[in-house]
Amino acid sequence: MHMANELLSVPVAGATLTIAGGALAFITRRARKIIDADKLALMGILGAFVFAAQMVNFRLPAMPGTSGHLVGSVLLSIVLGPTLGAIVISSVIIIQCLIFQDGGLLALGCNIINMGIIPCYAGYYIFKTIKAESWQNTRTYVAVIIACVVSLEIGAALVPIEAAMSGVLLVPMSTFLVTMLGVHAIAGTIEGIVTAAVLGYLLQVRPDIIGDSLHGKIRLSKPAVIASLSIFTVITAAGLSLLASGMPDGLEWSYAERPDQSDFETTIANESTVIPKVDAFQEKFSLMPDYTVRSSKLGQTAQLEYEPAAAWTSMAGLIGAFLTMGFIWLFAQIIRKRSNSKPNPDTIAA
Template identity: 40%
Template sequence: SLMGVLGAFVFTAQMINFAIPGTGSSGHLVGGLLLAVLLGPHAALVVMTSILAVQALFFADGGLLALGANIANMGLVPCYVAYPLYRRLAGADPTPARRAAAAVAAAVAGCEIGALGVVLETTASGIASLPAGTFLLLMLPIHLPIGLVEGGVTAAVVSYLAQARPEWAAGGPASAAGAGRGLLAAVAAAAVVTGGCLAWTASDLPDGLEWSVARVTGTAGEAGVAGAVSRAHDLFSGLQERTAFLPGYAFRSPAAGERLGTSVSGLVGGGLTLALAGLFGWAISRRRAGPG
């Protein structure tokens, strides 16, 4: 289904962290706005939830207890805040330039609101003693270039697909039938190439959240987030250790090869997302079709 194929593409695209010049930090595509433009906000949220669940369960990317917060910041915000802003700015019959400007503005807004959400959630949780004001002043600026890249990629993909299928340019969610098998195959091939090869180019620099925490605490990585460890945290951490068969998008044994582990992770993760989001898409289409 279209939901599954687009989900696989976004999963693999998220594996590519790009360096943010002059900062020592990196960022990656979120993809929520892109999915909302192509699928509509409701289906896009289902796909983003599938992506984040696969990442957390099988690759230990994001804690299981943080899954709800990640869905809110990377799913709800792009789909129900950034996407309506995009639609309003783009208008009913957007020119390519207006569509691109709307995508960039909406993506930046979505990234900044998502970053604000991380700060508020971290502060409210009490698991980290980070000064909220300082944390916010680091999180918002570092996510600005990430939002600009997100907007540029969204604009480029939507413009290409609008040329391939002009009916998409008129607005409204796409359908698998409208996409056509050729276009679905092209997106699937892009997901395979991205996860299997392009993911090798990912930056090793800390992402925006890790960079901000390190600046606040003076300690690299998650070690800077010191807080109370609950029984629930221990329980879900243990569960994640058992389910994550490719933690950190790599084999458990370093001897197996870093690049091979990355490629296998991209292909397996894309496949799992394709299956899960595709299953949801099939169920939604069956429900819409009604009995018989």
């Protein structure tokens, strides 16, 4: 579910980075009031714990060869509270991006929103609203599972929405969305079951951790919970309405020209000269202009229009690029040999 740079356009990447950065700045400012050295170490180690917990895999039934593992955002936000949970998970995502190169640097904003902030807050508040008073009650564990499924699904639904806003992918948004939701429904259920099992284990072994006594938890009043939930609903609804109007490609396809069938008659004709002008204007200034092959010259020309010059330029470009890289590599090798043949002062000292 880590998004890569390539799925995003620069405006979307910039906007999501700004949102994620702002949210993190807000969260850390709130957290600063309650944080001291204690919690700093605690948060750091728990971040490391998330990495380690993701290594503990287990075989799944009905699907031989597959194994599941924990993501941990809901677990952390239930134990630590959503604010500290979000900080921990966001820093895990930053480390995954920087050290393990999982997820792009420009897509970091998206990833922090999708997998960090939203699952932590959504999961926590859903859990809070559904759970029963005591941990002995089955409803509490059902609440954990529902919180995991819903929070993961919301995060997963954001991925195709962000990709569609960027306009990079060709996959229709509905297909992508359905796939993501389907996969994450399974993943979320597994996550929920494991989270509930881990919480049950912790309750047996260290009830003090579960029982709200772990310091540094930020409590929220009931109105705050309801307000956040309603904001959340609005955001989700906005995302869903975007889906409804998102990609009218089926419609466009049916009334406009079809490049694969040259004898296909367009069913709509409009004589107005305003429309082409508006189109041209939009093309000039839109952030994600429609994908056109015909106007491009990278050696790929439109059907039957053969442009030999562009083809040769592209070939020269490719060969030149690889020759340059080969040259750089050789050059570096030669320099390295020369510096290696000199006596190394360190080895003499040793």
